[in-house]
Amino acid sequence: MSRKIYLDNASTTxxxxxxxxxxxxxxxxLYGNSNSLHSYGRDAQAIVDxxxxxxxxxxxxxxxNEIYFTSGGTEADNWAIKGIAHAYASKGKHIITSSIEHxxxxxxxxxxxxxxxxxxxLPVDKYGLVSVADVIHAIRKDTILVSIMAVNNExxxxxxIKAIAKTAHDYGVIFHTDAVQAVGAFKIDVQDMEIDAxxxxxxxxxxxxGIGALYVKDGILIENLLDGGTQERGxxxxxxxxxxxxxxxxxxxxxxxxxxxxxQKLKAIRDYFIKSVNEKIEYVxxxxxxxxxxxxxxxxxxxMAEGESLLMLLDLDGIAVxxxxxxxxxxxxxxxxxxxxxxxxxxxxxxxxxxxxxxISKNDIDYVVEMLAKNVARLRSxxxxxxxxxx
Amino acid sequence: xxxxxxxxxxxxxxxxxxLRGANAVxxxxxxxxxxxxxLYLLVDEEGVVEEAKFKTFGCPAAIACSDVACDLVRGxxxxxxxxxxxxxIFDELGGLEDSRVYCSVLAEDAIKxxxxxxxxxxxxxx
Numbered sequence: 001m002s003r004k005i006y007l008d009n010a011s012t013t014x015x016x017x018x019x020x021x022x023x024x025x026x027x028x029x030l031y032g033n034s035n036s037l038h039s040y041g042r043d044a045q046a047i048v049d050x051x052x053x054x055x056x057x058x059x060x061x062x063x064x065n066e067i068y069f070t071s072g073g074t075e076a077d078n079w080a081i082k083g084i085a086h087a088y089a090s091k092g093k094h095i096i097t098s099s100i101e102h103x104x105x106x107x108x109x110x111x112x113x114x115x116x117x118x119x120x121x122l123p124v125d126k127y128g129l130v131s132v133a134d135v136i137h138a139i140r141k142d143t144i145l146v147s148i149m150a151v152n153n154e155x156x157x158x159x160x161i162k163a164i165a166k167t168a169h170d171y172g173v174i175f176h177t178d179a180v181q182a183v184g185a186f187k188i189d190v191q192d193m194e195i196d197a198x199x200x201x202x203x204x205x206x207x208x209x210g211i212g213a214l215y216v217k218d219g220i221l222i223e224n225l226l227d228g229g230t231q232e233r234g235x236x237x238x239x240x241x242x243x244x245x246x247x248x249x250x251x252x253x254x255x256x257x258x259x260x261x262x263x264q265k266l267k268a269i270r271d272y273f274i275k276s277v278n279e280k281i282e283y284v285x286x287x288x289x290x291x292x293x294x295x296x297x298x299x300x301x302x303x304m305a306e307g308e309s310l311l312m313l314l315d316l317d318g319i320a321v322x323x324x325x326x327x328x329x330x331x332x333x334x335x336x337x338x339x340x341x342x343x344x345x346x347x348x349x350x351x352x353x354x355x356x357x358x359x360i361s362k363n364d365i366d367y368v369v370e371m372l373a374k375n376v377a378r379l380r381s382x383x384x385x386x387x388x389x390x391x
Numbered sequence: 392x393x394x395x396x397x398x399x400x401x402x403x404x405x406x407x408x409x410l411r412g413a414n415a416v417x418x419x420x421x422x423x424x425x426x427x428x429x430l431y432l433l434v435d436e437e438g439v440v441e442e443a444k445f446k447t448f449g450c451p452a453a454i455a456c457s458d459v460a461c462d463l464v465r466g467x468x469x470x471x472x473x474x475x476x477x478x479x480i481f482d483e484l485g486g487l488e489d490s491r492v493y494c495s496v497l498a499e500d501a502i503k504x505x506x507x508x509x510x511x512x513x514x515x516x517x
Protein backbone atom coordinates (compact mmCIF):
# COMPACT_ATOMS: atom_id res chain seq x y z
CA MET A 1 0.00 0.00 0.00
CA SER A 2 1.73 3.16 -1.14
CA ARG A 3 -0.95 5.65 -0.22
CA LYS A 4 -0.03 7.77 2.82
CA ILE A 5 -2.41 10.07 4.63
CA TYR A 6 -1.35 12.02 7.68
CA LEU A 7 -4.17 12.78 10.09
CA ASP A 8 -2.11 13.65 13.16
CA ASN A 9 -1.59 17.37 12.64
CA ALA A 10 -2.55 18.18 16.22
CA SER A 11 0.55 16.21 17.18
CA THR A 12 2.85 17.94 14.72
CA THR A 13 2.86 19.29 11.16
CA UNK A 14 5.38 19.46 8.34
CA UNK A 15 7.33 22.70 7.94
CA UNK A 16 5.79 24.73 5.15
CA UNK A 17 7.89 25.99 2.25
CA UNK A 18 7.42 29.63 3.22
CA UNK A 19 8.61 28.92 6.76
CA UNK A 20 11.57 26.87 5.60
CA UNK A 21 12.65 29.65 3.20
CA UNK A 22 12.60 32.05 6.11
CA UNK A 23 14.74 29.72 8.22
CA UNK A 24 17.38 28.48 5.78
CA UNK A 25 19.53 31.64 5.51
CA UNK A 26 19.84 31.67 9.31
CA UNK A 27 21.80 28.43 9.29
CA UNK A 28 24.73 29.69 7.22
CA UNK A 29 24.43 33.14 5.65
CA LEU A 30 23.19 34.89 8.78
CA TYR A 31 24.63 32.71 11.49
CA GLY A 32 25.56 35.31 14.06
CA ASN A 33 24.75 35.11 17.75
CA SER A 34 21.94 37.59 18.23
CA ASN A 35 23.55 38.64 21.51
CA SER A 36 26.81 39.76 19.85
CA LEU A 37 27.52 43.42 19.26
CA HIS A 38 29.18 43.09 15.84
CA SER A 39 27.39 43.15 12.51
CA TYR A 40 26.87 39.36 12.47
CA GLY A 41 25.13 39.62 15.79
CA ARG A 42 23.12 42.66 14.79
CA ASP A 43 21.93 40.94 11.61
CA ALA A 44 20.77 37.98 13.68
CA GLN A 45 19.15 40.32 16.19
CA ALA A 46 17.23 41.98 13.37
CA ILE A 47 15.79 38.58 12.41
CA VAL A 48 14.81 37.86 16.02
CA ASP A 49 13.25 41.32 16.37
CA UNK A 50 11.20 40.83 13.23
CA UNK A 51 9.90 37.47 14.45
CA UNK A 52 8.96 39.04 17.78
CA UNK A 53 7.12 41.84 15.99
CA UNK A 54 5.24 39.38 13.82
CA UNK A 55 4.05 37.36 16.80
CA UNK A 56 3.11 40.44 18.81
CA UNK A 57 1.12 41.72 15.86
CA UNK A 58 -0.58 38.36 15.28
CA UNK A 59 -1.95 38.16 18.83
CA UNK A 60 -2.36 41.92 19.24
CA UNK A 61 0.14 42.26 22.07
CA UNK A 62 0.67 45.87 23.05
CA UNK A 63 4.45 45.62 22.78
CA UNK A 64 6.81 43.22 21.02
CA ASN A 65 8.89 42.78 24.16
CA GLU A 66 5.96 41.02 25.82
CA ILE A 67 6.95 37.99 23.67
CA TYR A 68 9.64 35.65 25.03
CA PHE A 69 11.04 32.79 22.98
CA THR A 70 11.19 29.31 24.54
CA SER A 71 12.09 25.80 23.47
CA GLY A 72 8.43 25.04 22.80
CA GLY A 73 4.98 24.85 24.31
CA THR A 74 6.11 22.69 27.21
CA GLU A 75 8.73 25.17 28.37
CA ALA A 76 6.30 28.05 27.89
CA ASP A 77 3.72 26.28 30.08
CA ASN A 78 6.29 25.30 32.71
CA TRP A 79 7.65 28.81 32.81
CA ALA A 80 4.26 30.50 32.98
CA ILE A 81 2.93 28.30 35.78
CA LYS A 82 6.06 28.00 37.89
CA GLY A 83 7.41 31.47 37.12
CA ILE A 84 4.18 33.29 37.98
CA ALA A 85 3.52 31.09 41.02
CA HIS A 86 6.97 31.78 42.43
CA ALA A 87 6.76 35.51 41.71
CA TYR A 88 3.46 35.83 43.59
CA ALA A 89 3.98 33.20 46.31
CA SER A 90 4.06 35.90 49.00
CA LYS A 91 0.54 36.93 47.98
CA GLY A 92 -0.91 33.42 48.01
CA LYS A 93 -0.26 29.83 47.10
CA HIS A 94 -3.43 28.71 45.37
CA ILE A 95 -3.70 27.94 41.65
CA ILE A 96 -6.73 26.97 39.57
CA THR A 97 -6.50 24.89 36.42
CA SER A 98 -8.63 22.26 34.70
CA SER A 99 -8.46 18.47 34.75
CA ILE A 100 -8.06 18.30 30.95
CA GLU A 101 -4.95 20.42 30.53
CA HIS A 102 -1.89 19.23 28.66
CA UNK A 103 0.57 17.42 30.93
CA UNK A 104 2.97 20.35 30.61
CA UNK A 105 0.48 22.30 32.72
CA UNK A 106 -0.75 19.45 34.92
CA UNK A 107 2.74 18.25 35.79
CA UNK A 108 3.96 21.79 36.45
CA UNK A 109 1.07 22.13 38.91
CA UNK A 110 1.98 18.79 40.48
CA UNK A 111 5.55 20.01 40.92
CA UNK A 112 4.27 23.15 42.66
CA UNK A 113 2.08 21.05 44.96
CA UNK A 114 5.26 19.39 46.23
CA UNK A 115 6.55 22.86 47.11
CA UNK A 116 3.47 23.61 49.18
CA UNK A 117 1.21 25.26 46.62
CA UNK A 118 -2.42 24.18 46.48
CA UNK A 119 -4.01 23.43 43.13
CA UNK A 120 -7.69 23.10 42.23
CA UNK A 121 -8.29 20.97 39.15
CA LEU A 122 -11.67 22.01 37.79
CA PRO A 123 -13.91 19.34 36.25
CA VAL A 124 -15.37 19.64 32.75
CA ASP A 125 -18.80 18.77 31.39
CA LYS A 126 -19.40 15.94 28.92
CA TYR A 127 -18.26 18.22 26.09
CA GLY A 128 -14.97 19.04 27.76
CA LEU A 129 -16.01 22.55 28.75
CA VAL A 130 -14.89 24.30 31.94
CA SER A 131 -17.72 26.21 33.61
CA VAL A 132 -17.10 29.86 34.39
CA ALA A 133 -19.21 29.44 37.54
CA ASP A 134 -16.83 26.71 38.69
CA VAL A 135 -13.95 29.13 38.28
CA ILE A 136 -15.73 31.75 40.39
CA HIS A 137 -16.51 29.20 43.10
CA ALA A 138 -12.93 27.96 43.16
CA ILE A 139 -11.35 31.39 43.57
CA ARG A 140 -10.12 32.06 47.11
CA LYS A 141 -8.38 34.94 48.84
CA ASP A 142 -5.04 33.28 48.25
CA THR A 143 -5.59 32.40 44.59
CA ILE A 144 -2.82 33.85 42.45
CA LEU A 145 -3.22 32.17 39.06
CA VAL A 146 -5.88 30.65 36.83
CA SER A 147 -4.56 28.59 33.91
CA ILE A 148 -7.08 27.18 31.43
CA MET A 149 -6.19 25.95 27.96
CA ALA A 150 -7.74 27.77 24.99
CA VAL A 151 -8.36 24.59 22.99
CA ASN A 152 -8.13 21.03 24.20
CA ASN A 153 -5.59 19.03 22.21
CA GLU A 154 -7.48 15.73 22.28
CA UNK A 155 -11.06 16.72 21.52
CA UNK A 156 -10.76 20.28 20.14
CA UNK A 157 -13.25 21.92 22.53
CA UNK A 158 -12.76 25.70 22.74
CA UNK A 159 -12.93 27.11 26.27
CA UNK A 160 -14.62 30.39 27.18
CA ILE A 161 -11.25 32.02 27.64
CA LYS A 162 -12.39 35.64 27.58
CA ALA A 163 -15.07 35.06 30.20
CA ILE A 164 -12.72 33.09 32.43
CA ALA A 165 -10.00 35.74 32.09
CA LYS A 166 -12.45 38.51 32.99
CA THR A 167 -13.66 36.48 35.96
CA ALA A 168 -10.11 35.98 37.19
CA HIS A 169 -9.45 39.70 36.87
CA ASP A 170 -12.60 40.58 38.79
CA TYR A 171 -10.89 38.88 41.72
CA GLY A 172 -7.44 40.26 40.95
CA VAL A 173 -6.11 36.89 39.79
CA ILE A 174 -3.66 36.43 36.90
CA PHE A 175 -4.83 34.43 33.88
CA HIS A 176 -2.64 32.16 31.73
CA THR A 177 -3.75 30.09 28.76
CA ASP A 178 -2.07 27.28 26.87
CA ALA A 179 -2.95 28.32 23.32
CA VAL A 180 -0.80 25.76 21.51
CA GLN A 181 -3.82 24.31 19.67
CA ALA A 182 -5.60 27.63 19.27
CA VAL A 183 -3.13 29.69 17.25
CA GLY A 184 -4.32 29.61 13.65
CA ALA A 185 -7.68 28.10 14.59
CA PHE A 186 -9.28 31.41 15.52
CA LYS A 187 -8.28 35.02 16.09
CA ILE A 188 -6.48 35.54 19.37
CA ASP A 189 -6.41 39.07 20.74
CA VAL A 190 -4.62 39.08 24.09
CA GLN A 191 -5.81 42.60 24.92
CA ASP A 192 -9.46 42.04 24.10
CA MET A 193 -9.43 38.61 25.75
CA GLU A 194 -7.62 40.01 28.80
CA ILE A 195 -4.94 37.33 28.68
CA ASP A 196 -1.98 37.90 30.99
CA ALA A 197 0.18 35.03 29.76
CA UNK A 198 -0.15 32.75 26.73
CA UNK A 199 1.88 29.75 25.55
CA UNK A 200 2.33 28.87 21.89
CA UNK A 201 4.35 26.47 19.79
CA UNK A 202 5.59 26.48 16.18
CA UNK A 203 5.34 22.86 15.13
CA UNK A 204 1.55 22.67 15.27
CA UNK A 205 1.27 25.43 12.66
CA UNK A 206 3.77 24.35 9.98
CA UNK A 207 6.78 25.67 11.84
CA UNK A 208 9.82 23.83 13.23
CA UNK A 209 9.89 21.67 16.36
CA GLY A 210 11.69 22.83 19.49
CA ILE A 211 10.58 26.46 19.45
CA GLY A 212 7.71 28.27 21.08
CA ALA A 213 6.93 31.50 22.83
CA LEU A 214 5.39 32.82 25.98
CA TYR A 215 3.49 36.09 25.93
CA VAL A 216 3.68 37.83 29.28
CA LYS A 217 1.75 41.06 29.63
CA ASP A 218 3.79 44.03 30.71
CA GLY A 219 3.58 44.41 34.47
CA ILE A 220 3.00 40.73 35.23
CA LEU A 221 5.86 39.38 37.31
CA ILE A 222 7.46 36.09 36.36
CA GLU A 223 10.51 34.40 37.81
CA ASN A 224 13.09 32.85 35.51
CA LEU A 225 12.99 29.19 34.64
CA LEU A 226 16.36 29.22 32.88
CA ASP A 227 19.12 31.37 34.29
CA GLY A 228 22.36 32.00 32.48
CA GLY A 229 22.49 35.10 30.35
CA THR A 230 21.07 38.41 29.31
CA GLN A 231 19.05 36.95 26.44
CA GLU A 232 15.35 37.74 26.28
CA ARG A 233 15.97 40.78 28.47
CA GLY A 234 17.50 38.61 31.17
CA UNK A 235 14.38 36.51 31.52
CA UNK A 236 15.48 33.39 29.63
CA UNK A 237 19.14 32.45 29.34
CA UNK A 238 20.58 30.58 26.38
CA UNK A 239 21.77 31.57 22.92
CA UNK A 240 18.72 32.39 20.87
CA UNK A 241 17.81 29.71 18.34
CA UNK A 242 17.70 32.20 15.49
CA UNK A 243 16.63 29.87 12.63
CA UNK A 244 13.78 28.46 14.70
CA UNK A 245 12.73 31.86 15.98
CA UNK A 246 12.57 33.07 12.37
CA UNK A 247 10.49 29.99 11.54
CA UNK A 248 8.14 30.53 14.47
CA UNK A 249 7.62 34.18 13.54
CA UNK A 250 6.78 33.29 9.97
CA UNK A 251 4.59 30.33 10.94
CA UNK A 252 2.54 32.44 13.37
CA UNK A 253 2.22 35.23 10.84
CA UNK A 254 0.93 32.88 8.14
CA UNK A 255 -1.34 30.94 10.50
CA UNK A 256 -3.04 34.10 11.70
CA UNK A 257 -3.14 35.66 8.22
CA UNK A 258 -4.83 32.58 6.69
CA UNK A 259 -7.27 31.71 9.47
CA UNK A 260 -10.38 32.35 7.43
CA UNK A 261 -9.39 30.39 4.32
CA UNK A 262 -7.85 27.48 6.26
CA UNK A 263 -10.80 27.15 8.60
CA GLN A 264 -13.30 27.22 5.76
CA LYS A 265 -11.51 24.32 4.12
CA LEU A 266 -11.02 22.37 7.36
CA LYS A 267 -14.67 22.75 8.26
CA ALA A 268 -15.77 21.37 4.89
CA ILE A 269 -13.41 18.40 5.30
CA ARG A 270 -14.46 17.80 8.91
CA ASP A 271 -18.17 17.88 8.10
CA TYR A 272 -17.68 15.56 5.13
CA PHE A 273 -15.65 13.15 7.25
CA ILE A 274 -18.23 13.00 10.04
CA LYS A 275 -21.07 12.55 7.55
CA SER A 276 -19.24 9.74 5.74
CA VAL A 277 -18.33 7.93 8.95
CA ASN A 278 -21.91 8.13 10.18
CA GLU A 279 -23.12 6.67 6.90
CA LYS A 280 -20.69 3.76 6.89
CA ILE A 281 -19.99 2.82 10.49
CA GLU A 282 -22.37 2.03 13.35
CA TYR A 283 -21.90 2.67 17.05
CA VAL A 284 -19.78 5.79 16.62
CA UNK A 285 -19.76 8.81 18.94
CA UNK A 286 -18.10 12.14 18.44
CA UNK A 287 -16.33 13.49 21.50
CA UNK A 288 -16.00 17.16 22.27
CA UNK A 289 -18.36 20.08 22.02
CA UNK A 290 -20.82 19.87 19.09
CA UNK A 291 -20.31 23.52 18.08
CA UNK A 292 -17.69 25.16 20.25
CA UNK A 293 -14.71 23.32 18.84
CA UNK A 294 -11.94 23.82 16.31
CA UNK A 295 -12.42 22.48 12.80
CA UNK A 296 -9.16 20.60 12.46
CA UNK A 297 -9.63 17.98 15.19
CA UNK A 298 -12.25 15.23 15.44
CA UNK A 299 -12.23 12.71 18.26
CA UNK A 300 -14.37 9.63 17.71
CA UNK A 301 -15.27 6.58 19.75
CA UNK A 302 -15.73 3.36 17.80
CA UNK A 303 -17.46 1.16 20.33
CA MET A 304 -16.04 -2.35 20.79
CA ALA A 305 -12.95 -1.58 18.70
CA GLU A 306 -9.87 -0.82 20.79
CA GLY A 307 -8.09 2.39 19.78
CA GLU A 308 -4.49 1.32 19.72
CA SER A 309 -5.24 -1.75 17.64
CA LEU A 310 -7.24 0.42 15.27
CA LEU A 311 -4.37 2.89 15.07
CA MET A 312 -1.93 0.09 14.15
CA LEU A 313 -4.25 -1.34 11.50
CA LEU A 314 -4.83 2.09 9.97
CA ASP A 315 -1.09 2.68 9.98
CA LEU A 316 -0.61 -0.44 7.87
CA ASP A 317 -3.07 1.08 5.39
CA GLY A 318 -0.95 4.24 5.31
CA ILE A 319 -3.14 6.34 7.59
CA ALA A 320 -1.59 8.06 10.61
CA VAL A 321 -3.91 8.90 13.52
CA UNK A 322 -3.52 9.12 17.28
CA UNK A 323 -5.21 7.66 20.33
CA UNK A 324 -4.66 9.99 23.28
CA UNK A 325 -2.06 12.73 23.15
CA UNK A 326 1.09 11.25 21.61
CA UNK A 327 3.29 11.72 24.66
CA UNK A 328 0.97 9.40 26.56
CA UNK A 329 1.05 6.56 24.05
CA UNK A 330 3.34 4.51 26.30
CA UNK A 331 0.99 4.73 29.22
CA UNK A 332 -1.66 2.11 29.74
CA UNK A 333 -4.13 4.46 31.35
CA UNK A 334 -6.93 5.81 29.16
CA UNK A 335 -6.97 9.47 28.17
CA UNK A 336 -7.38 11.75 31.21
CA UNK A 337 -9.37 14.11 29.01
CA UNK A 338 -11.98 11.57 27.90
CA UNK A 339 -12.20 10.23 31.44
CA UNK A 340 -12.80 13.74 32.78
CA UNK A 341 -15.60 14.10 30.21
CA UNK A 342 -17.23 11.05 31.76
CA UNK A 343 -16.37 8.30 29.27
CA UNK A 344 -15.93 4.80 30.67
CA UNK A 345 -12.52 3.13 30.37
CA UNK A 346 -13.79 1.00 27.53
CA UNK A 347 -15.16 3.93 25.53
CA UNK A 348 -12.10 6.05 26.22
CA UNK A 349 -9.95 3.16 25.00
CA UNK A 350 -12.01 2.91 21.81
CA UNK A 351 -11.34 6.50 20.78
CA UNK A 352 -9.25 7.93 17.98
CA UNK A 353 -8.20 11.48 17.23
CA UNK A 354 -8.16 12.59 13.59
CA UNK A 355 -6.52 15.97 13.02
CA UNK A 356 -6.57 17.38 9.52
CA UNK A 357 -3.90 19.41 7.80
CA UNK A 358 -3.64 21.83 4.92
CA UNK A 359 -3.14 19.19 2.25
CA ILE A 360 -6.10 16.93 2.89
CA SER A 361 -8.67 16.31 0.13
CA LYS A 362 -12.15 14.81 0.05
CA ASN A 363 -10.68 11.98 -1.95
CA ASP A 364 -8.34 11.25 0.97
CA ILE A 365 -11.32 11.22 3.30
CA ASP A 366 -13.10 8.66 1.13
CA TYR A 367 -10.11 6.35 1.43
CA VAL A 368 -9.79 6.94 5.19
CA VAL A 369 -13.44 6.14 5.82
CA GLU A 370 -13.23 3.00 3.69
CA MET A 371 -10.21 1.76 5.66
CA LEU A 372 -11.82 2.78 8.94
CA ALA A 373 -14.95 0.78 8.16
CA LYS A 374 -12.85 -2.25 7.20
CA ASN A 375 -10.62 -2.18 10.26
CA VAL A 376 -13.33 -1.35 12.77
CA ALA A 377 -15.34 -4.30 11.47
CA ARG A 378 -12.31 -6.53 11.78
CA LEU A 379 -11.62 -5.60 15.38
CA ARG A 380 -15.26 -5.86 16.32
CA SER A 381 -15.40 -9.37 14.86
CA UNK A 382 -12.80 -10.55 17.40
CA UNK A 383 -13.77 -8.20 20.24
CA UNK A 384 -14.67 -9.49 23.68
CA UNK A 385 -17.15 -6.65 23.92
CA UNK A 386 -20.50 -7.19 22.28
CA UNK A 387 -23.44 -5.14 21.10
CA UNK A 388 -25.54 -6.94 23.69
CA UNK A 389 -23.14 -5.80 26.40
CA UNK A 390 -23.34 -2.12 25.44
CA UNK A 391 -24.36 0.19 28.22
CA UNK B 392 6.84 -0.55 20.19
CA UNK B 393 5.87 -4.05 19.01
CA UNK B 394 8.25 -6.69 17.68
CA UNK B 395 7.61 -8.69 14.52
CA UNK B 396 6.20 -11.71 16.35
CA UNK B 397 3.65 -9.59 18.18
CA UNK B 398 2.68 -7.81 14.97
CA UNK B 399 2.26 -11.07 13.08
CA UNK B 400 0.06 -12.54 15.80
CA UNK B 401 -1.92 -9.30 15.94
CA UNK B 402 -2.45 -9.11 12.20
CA UNK B 403 -3.05 -12.82 11.60
CA UNK B 404 -4.24 -14.38 14.83
CA UNK B 405 -4.98 -18.05 14.21
CA UNK B 406 -7.24 -18.50 17.19
CA UNK B 407 -9.52 -15.49 16.99
CA UNK B 408 -13.26 -15.97 17.09
CA UNK B 409 -15.91 -17.71 19.09
CA LEU B 410 -15.75 -21.46 19.69
CA ARG B 411 -18.81 -23.52 18.98
CA GLY B 412 -19.49 -26.02 21.74
CA ALA B 413 -17.03 -24.46 24.18
CA ASN B 414 -17.49 -25.93 27.66
CA ALA B 415 -15.32 -23.44 29.51
CA VAL B 416 -15.02 -19.68 29.23
CA UNK B 417 -12.62 -17.37 31.04
CA UNK B 418 -13.10 -13.63 30.90
CA UNK B 419 -10.36 -11.44 32.30
CA UNK B 420 -10.53 -7.67 32.38
CA UNK B 421 -8.01 -5.04 33.28
CA UNK B 422 -9.73 -2.45 35.38
CA UNK B 423 -7.20 0.29 34.75
CA UNK B 424 -7.26 0.26 30.97
CA UNK B 425 -10.45 -1.48 29.91
CA UNK B 426 -8.82 -4.41 28.07
CA UNK B 427 -10.86 -7.62 28.10
CA UNK B 428 -9.74 -11.12 27.07
CA UNK B 429 -12.33 -13.85 26.67
CA LEU B 430 -10.94 -17.36 26.33
CA TYR B 431 -13.06 -20.26 25.09
CA LEU B 432 -12.02 -23.86 25.70
CA LEU B 433 -13.39 -27.13 24.39
CA VAL B 434 -12.33 -29.82 26.87
CA ASP B 435 -12.93 -33.45 25.90
CA GLU B 436 -14.07 -36.28 28.14
CA GLU B 437 -10.51 -37.17 29.14
CA GLY B 438 -10.04 -33.60 30.37
CA VAL B 439 -7.78 -32.58 27.50
CA VAL B 440 -8.11 -29.14 25.93
CA GLU B 441 -9.11 -30.06 22.41
CA GLU B 442 -9.54 -26.53 21.10
CA ALA B 443 -8.99 -22.98 22.34
CA LYS B 444 -10.17 -19.70 20.87
CA PHE B 445 -10.33 -16.08 22.02
CA LYS B 446 -12.18 -12.85 21.64
CA THR B 447 -10.30 -9.80 22.83
CA PHE B 448 -10.88 -6.10 23.21
CA GLY B 449 -7.42 -4.68 23.60
CA CYS B 450 -4.21 -3.39 22.12
CA PRO B 451 -2.10 -5.41 19.65
CA ALA B 452 -0.18 -6.96 22.56
CA ALA B 453 -3.40 -8.12 24.21
CA ILE B 454 -4.52 -9.77 20.98
CA ALA B 455 -1.11 -11.40 20.44
CA CYS B 456 -1.03 -12.68 24.05
CA SER B 457 -4.53 -14.12 23.63
CA ASP B 458 -3.50 -15.92 20.48
CA VAL B 459 -0.41 -17.40 22.13
CA ALA B 460 -2.40 -18.42 25.21
CA CYS B 461 -4.68 -20.51 22.98
CA ASP B 462 -1.69 -22.22 21.35
CA LEU B 463 -0.11 -22.95 24.73
CA VAL B 464 -3.15 -24.56 26.35
CA ARG B 465 -4.27 -26.59 23.34
CA GLY B 466 -3.51 -30.28 23.89
CA UNK B 467 -2.81 -29.87 27.61
CA UNK B 468 -4.71 -31.64 30.37
CA UNK B 469 -6.99 -29.07 31.97
CA UNK B 470 -4.91 -29.13 35.21
CA UNK B 471 -1.74 -28.52 33.25
CA UNK B 472 -3.30 -25.44 31.72
CA UNK B 473 -3.01 -23.85 35.16
CA UNK B 474 0.77 -24.01 34.79
CA UNK B 475 0.82 -21.78 31.72
CA UNK B 476 2.33 -18.58 32.99
CA UNK B 477 2.45 -15.00 31.80
CA UNK B 478 6.21 -15.45 31.57
CA UNK B 479 5.76 -18.26 29.04
CA ILE B 480 3.42 -16.10 26.98
CA PHE B 481 5.87 -13.21 27.21
CA ASP B 482 8.76 -15.43 26.07
CA GLU B 483 6.75 -16.98 23.27
CA LEU B 484 6.23 -13.49 21.84
CA GLY B 485 9.91 -12.65 22.13
CA GLY B 486 9.20 -10.06 24.81
CA LEU B 487 6.88 -7.12 25.34
CA GLU B 488 7.45 -3.47 26.21
CA ASP B 489 7.27 -2.83 29.95
CA SER B 490 4.01 -0.97 29.53
CA ARG B 491 2.46 -4.02 27.83
CA VAL B 492 3.62 -6.81 30.14
CA TYR B 493 0.23 -6.61 31.86
CA CYS B 494 -1.31 -8.07 28.67
CA SER B 495 0.48 -11.38 29.27
CA VAL B 496 -0.76 -11.35 32.86
CA LEU B 497 -4.29 -10.74 31.59
CA ALA B 498 -3.98 -13.74 29.25
CA GLU B 499 -2.78 -15.94 32.14
CA ASP B 500 -5.74 -14.75 34.21
CA ALA B 501 -8.10 -15.68 31.37
CA ILE B 502 -6.68 -19.22 31.30
CA LYS B 503 -7.05 -19.63 35.06
CA UNK B 504 -10.61 -18.29 34.96
CA UNK B 505 -11.46 -20.67 32.12
CA UNK B 506 -10.18 -23.66 34.11
CA UNK B 507 -12.14 -22.49 37.12
CA UNK B 508 -15.20 -22.13 34.94
CA UNK B 509 -14.68 -25.66 33.60
CA UNK B 510 -14.64 -27.20 37.08
CA UNK B 511 -17.60 -25.14 38.19
CA UNK B 512 -19.66 -26.38 35.26
CA UNK B 513 -18.43 -29.95 35.73
CA UNK B 514 -19.29 -29.87 39.41
CA UNK B 515 -22.83 -28.96 38.53
CA UNK B 516 -23.04 -31.87 36.07
CA UNK B 517 -21.65 -34.46 38.52
